[in-house]
Structures are given as C-alpha cells and as structure tokens.
Amino acid sequence: MDLFEYQGKQFFAGFGIPVSAGDVVSDVDDAVAVAERIGNYPVVVKAQVQVGGRGKAGGIKLADNADEVREHATNILGMDIKGHTVERIWIEEASDIAEEYYASFTLDRARKLHLGMLSAQGGVEIEAVAESNPEAIAKIWIDPVDGLTEATAREWVEAAALNPEATDGAVDILLKLYRAYVDGDADLVEINPLILKPTGEVHALDAKVTLDNNASFRHEWDEYEATQERDEREAAAHAKGLQYVGLDGSVGIIANGAGLAMSTLDVVNQVGGSPANFLDIGGGANADVMAGALEVINNDPSVKSIFINIFGGITRGEEVANGIVEALNRVQINSPIVIRLDGTNAEEGRAILEPHLSESLQMQPTMLEAARTVVALAEAR
C-alpha cells in the first residue's frame, strides 16, 4: 500500500524524523488557514497524488502570501495529473536548501537482506544516478537480526561522501528511518531529497512510503486504507475480498490461484485477445465467491465475454460446477461465458455443467481452446 506524501511525512514524524511543518487540506479556505497558521512565508502548495512528475504538471507551487496560497490552491485542487485527480493538497513551510541527498531502505530479495542506499546526488531520479554514475550511491546490506548500528550508519554516511557538516544529522535520520522501515512494516521508505539546510540541519523534504499490507494486523492503518486510490471496479472487488486488478481489455477473467490467473491473462493475450482484469478467487471456488466474482466482472462495461478458468485441487470438480451453476442462477450475466474446468473430478464437474450449456455458456476442454473461443466471442460483439 502506497502512502500519499502527507501520510508519509506523518508516518516519518511518528518515528522522530524531522519533516517540514505543514498540514493536508481539501479546500481552498483551509489551505489559506494552514498557511496563516504556519505564519512563515513562503509556503509550498503540493498536489497529493500517487504519481511522479507533479512538479512538471504544475502541481507544486511556492506562495509568498495568503493571496498566492488561495490562487495556487484553487488551481491545483481538482487538477488532473496523468489521470489522477487532485483531491488534497499539502501546505508546508518552504525550506532553504544547501544540498540535496537521497536515502532509502528496501528488501534485497536476491540477498535476502535489507538494502540501504544513500547518495550525495539527491533530488533527481535515483534510477538515473544508478544508471549514469553507480558509484555515487553508497549501498549497505543489513542483516535483520543485527539491525543497523550507529557505527555502521556513520561509516555508511562517510562512504557516501555527504558534506561533513551533514554527518551527525544524517546518521540520526538514517537510524530513525531504519526503525520506521522495520517497526513500521514498510516495503520501502525513501527520502528524496534529504536536505542539508544552510543552518546545518538535516531534514526530510519528501516522503515515499510503501507499507506491507500483510502487517496491517499490528498497526492502525484504517485511514491509509480509506484513502487508497482505486478504480470503481477495484473498489467493488476489494469490498468482496477478491484479489482483483483492473486492466484495459474486453475479456473478463476469473481463475482460482494467482499463478493460474496470470497464466490465463497470458494465454488470452497469446491468442490475440486482451483481458479486462486479473481476478483470483482462491482455492475454494464456492457459489458465494463465484457469484461475487461474476457480479464484479458483469458490472464492468468494457467486458464483452467472460473466461472462467478453474483447476480443481482439493476442491473437486463437482463442487466447482455446482458453485458455478448456483452463481449463474443468482446473477444475471450480460456477456457470454466460456468455462474451462480441469483437475480433480473434472469429468463429474463437466457432467453437471452439461445441461446448462448454450450459446452464452460454453465449455472447452483446454485453456488454449477456451481462450480462443472467449476471444472470438469478445470480437463478435
């Protein structure tokens, strides 16, 4: 789960990382009120969207007085940035910047250790630095059992060749950032830029945080969860507890298991079709889950045909077939359906489906044949 910048800053502040004083608002009068409360112009008005390139799109503006805050807030709220509508803006005190750095922690899956990256070249895309000048990024790998010690952090800061004036402040922030990453259950924490002020203080000017949804049971993340940007289809599926990702095509996909669902997308693409979604209904495939999945797919206007791809493991073919039949009785489906049912007791399952087959409910023995049929049906409509 990706946090908005303002949430990331509040998250960082909770671990004692210095961030700029500010607040998030969703209307113009409140924006002016926050700026007046900060009381120290200029302030920065920043669009809160989960997409890069806000600055270039005009979503970040400096304001020297209340009138300018009003003007910028009016322009930015409601603005469209790469398909994301700006619903909130963050107002913060502008910072004087002497130098810009980069700092992050994430998991190195290959080494199975935490990876810390620190660079004196911040403020720009770190991927570009990694490409053009990889030596400019000081990396350390941290064993989670050992954690990050102050001595290691100090060596690391020295290796990154930051301004010596920034050393103490950077060490302090990195230790806190590591705690935020581990204790906060983040997949990624990133500060870009981490700034050195002319006065010598080190400070997080931005905050990028991705939280590990699996750890939500030990945190209070309801507010983050409530503000997630989801399209309507994803929100509906999420409410039913389904693993759904919206895509751009016309073939609705229902499969059991993430691997099989991905594989179904592949095969549909390979025969010239385009999937409307990824939907994993998990192992059980009972009538309730199937009906819920069909409802979500059916409400998607871009869906022209539906591919149900089920492989029975512990759940037997007849249970799956009964689930499909019952779900079809409950939901009025607008698009033709093609079913591929294989695995445990597939024949018994197919026998249950047989009497229900028609032009709009077909069955095919293999994934590939089912994919060809469902794509042809989508194209014919």
Add this chain to the structure above:
Amino acid sequence: MSIFVDENTKVVYQGLTGSQGRYYGLLNRDYGTQVVAGTNPKKAGEDVEGIPIFASVADAVSATGANASCIFIPAPGVRSAVMEAAEGGVEFIVCITEGVPAQDEAWFYNDLQRNFPQVQLLGPNCPGIISPGKCNIGITAGHIAKEPVDGEHNVGIVSRSGTLTYQALYELKLQDIGVTTCVGIGGDPVPGTSFIDCLERFEADPATSAVMMIGEIGGSAEEEAADFIKSSMSKPVVAYIAGQTAPAGKKMGHAGAIVSGGKGTAAAKMEALTAADVRVGANPTEAGELMVEIVRNL
C-alpha cells in the same frame, strides 16, 4: 528416491487443532504421511482423531521422534512458530500460512541461517511438498500426482505458484509420467527454500531424470536459477513463467508477483532460462508437452 521428504518423514502439525490444520493434517494422514503429532499449548494431552497434541514442538519431538513440522498457524503467530519448530529440533519446516509480514520473513530466514543452519524452511505462503506415494505435507491434492516408477524416467517439479503446480502434476499424470517430488516454494518475497535449493537436490537425486520449473514475474529467483542450471546441472529442465503479459507496477495477488521498473519481467526470465538451455513453454500446456517430449527421448 525423492528430495526433502520421504516415507520416513514424521510430521508434527503446528495448528492441528485449528480448522485448516485439522482438515489438511487429516487429508495428509489419509494420503499416507506419518502425521505423528500436533501442537497447542492449551490442549496438550488431547488428540485430533487419534493424533496426540503436545504443548510444544520440543515435547512432540521428544515423544514421537518428529523430524519435520507443518505450520498452519495464523500469520501473526508464524514468526514464533517457525522459531519454536527450529528450537524444538525438527530439520524441515513447511509453512503454509499466507499473509506473513515481509519483515518477519526476512528476520526468521536470517536467524535460521545463522543459528539453525541444518534447518530447511519451505514457504511461507506455499502449497507444501509431496513425494508421491511417500509423503504429502500441505494442501496439494495427493491423487493428482503420479507415483514415480522404478526403471522409468521420473520428473521433479519446483514451483512458485500453487494452482500451476497442481496443473503441472496433473498434466504429467495424464501423460503417465511419474513425479519424484513436487516442491511448492511459494510466491513471497523471502522464500525459505529457493529454486536453486531444489534444483541442486534434483540434480543429485538418482530417481529424478528431468525437472519442471514454474516461475512467476517479480524478483530475480528465476534468473539466479538460470545461472545455476547453466553452471551446475546436467539434467534437462523445462520452464514456464506466469505473468508474461502482466502490466508493470501491478501486484497480481501474490506478494511476489509484481513487476517494477522493467526488472523481474517474464521476458527477462525466459531469456535467461533459454540462454541456460532450458526449454521454455509459452503456456503451461506447452511446457507440459515439452516435458513429455524430453522424457520420451531420454
């Protein structure tokens, strides 16, 4: 032969008294697995259909000689369940539970490496392992796997995906090809057992003639496996990578299945595997056909 588990493996189920643990633990016993014990500190002395419950893994090990554990404990308790199993003295731990925080996985993976190097963890978030005819630990439907046949060419399977593992077992069964062991390593960011751990053992297992490998987008485990195959494997390998058409930056159900910044793409993985002389199928069916062709020509 088989890898990791066989007819002598004695398994203690952590969470046998819960609904999932009971359901699959009993199915595994019906299959023929030596399900010797369950644990639950509040129910020590009771039993589940004749399987004795102990307060801890250590108690179960000393009373029954269990040498493997299977974890069905809910995600919040997994970190301590894994360490309890290692401290209790088992050498093979299968963690079925999904939804375990990545920070916990990274922590216990490294703790095991350092303090319990003899312990092999499989999972979390995996379907388990089956050596057909000998031992089935986890949620795989045993009857979709064909037992290996002496004197014939049998196949080993290693997979990151659950349902695709079943699909592979089933297709080989339809083709009358036996399986020595099928290992589901799971799709999480820090899997206890890697492709390489399994490939190494399949290479050394005289009963395994070829290996089927099923990967997914995300991470670099398939690329690392490709390097290993190139340098250290003589047996033929067939692979399939799911998620060839998944859009970048989208999470596809598994914590592991995500492509970001052009890294971990199916194309890169397929290219690395092809360069290591692995036959790569465009879809599961094609991978199955490639395996049949290879086995028939051995």
